[in-house]
Amino acid sequence: MQTIENVRLCSTQWPIPAVKSRIFPGMNVTVDQYLCTLLGSYRCSLYFCLFYLPMNIEELRDFCLSLPGVTEHFPFDETTLVFKVNGKMFALTDLEGPLSVNLKCDPELALELREHYPAVRPGYHMNKQHWNTVDIDGSVSDGLLREWIMISYKLISEKSRKK
Numbered sequence: 001m002q003t004i005e006n007v008r009l010c011s012t013q014w015p016i017p018a019v020k021s022r023i024f025p026g027m028n029v030t031v032d033q034y035l036c037t038l039l040g041s042y043r044c045s046l047y048f049c050l051f052y053l054p055m056n057i058e059e060l061r062d063f064c065l066s067l068p069g070v071t072e073h074f075p076f077d078e079t080t081l082v083f084k085v086n087g088k089m090f091a092l093t094d095l096e097g098p099l100s101v102n103l104k105c106d107p108e109l110a111l112e113l114r115e116h117y118p119a120v121r122p123g124y125h126m127n128k129q130h131w132n133t134v135d136i137d138g139s140v141s142d143g144l145l146r147e148w149i150m151i152s153y154k155l156i157s158e159k160s161r162k163k
Contacts, residue, residue: 054138055145057099063146064091067153090156091149099136101145102126103152113148 055063064070064083070090073082083091093101102123105113110132113120119139123131134140134148 054099054136055142057093057095059142060093060099060101060136063149064153067150069157070153085153085157088156088159090152100124100133101136101149102131102133103148104130104155105132105148105152106155109151 061072061081065072067085069085071084073084074080075082079095081093081095082089090104091101093099102125107129110122110130113132114122117134117140119135119137120132121135122128122133124133126133132148134145136145
């Protein structure tokens with residue numbers, strides 16, 4: 001759980017899309033325009049952004065495993081942790097090196113996120129149109145990262161249910 005002590009401000013020179021934080025009332029967290037629309041939130045411009053202490057591997061694992069029907073696997077090697085729902089991957093991370101996570105994403109949203117967030121890049125060793133790699137370095141809030149994990153989870157779980 002984030003606390004107010006974990007937040008630090010940094011100045012930027014451009015307006016950043018934002019929504020009101022549910023974690024800290026009266027503060028804003030960055031979120032891209034498409035995601036705001038998708039989640040039914042409103043958007044505003046501001047000239048600062050919030051940075052959080054980054055989620056660690058245990059928190060990432062706990063959150064993914066808390067979702068219904070999720071299992072964890074090591075199908076590639078002993079360091080690549082994969083989270084699946086209905087037998088399909090929705091998130092994967094490497095246990096060695098800097099923490100990052102690959103997440104399934106709508107192609108339009110994937111491009112928008114890459115434009116707005118330096119920590120988001122095309123999916124490493126994945127279909128670059130449908131997957132993003134998110135560096136968990138503190139530049140993206142835990143809440144926003146959880147929302148992106150949920151989007152990936154929903155994309156995979158809904159797709160596998162239709163088959």
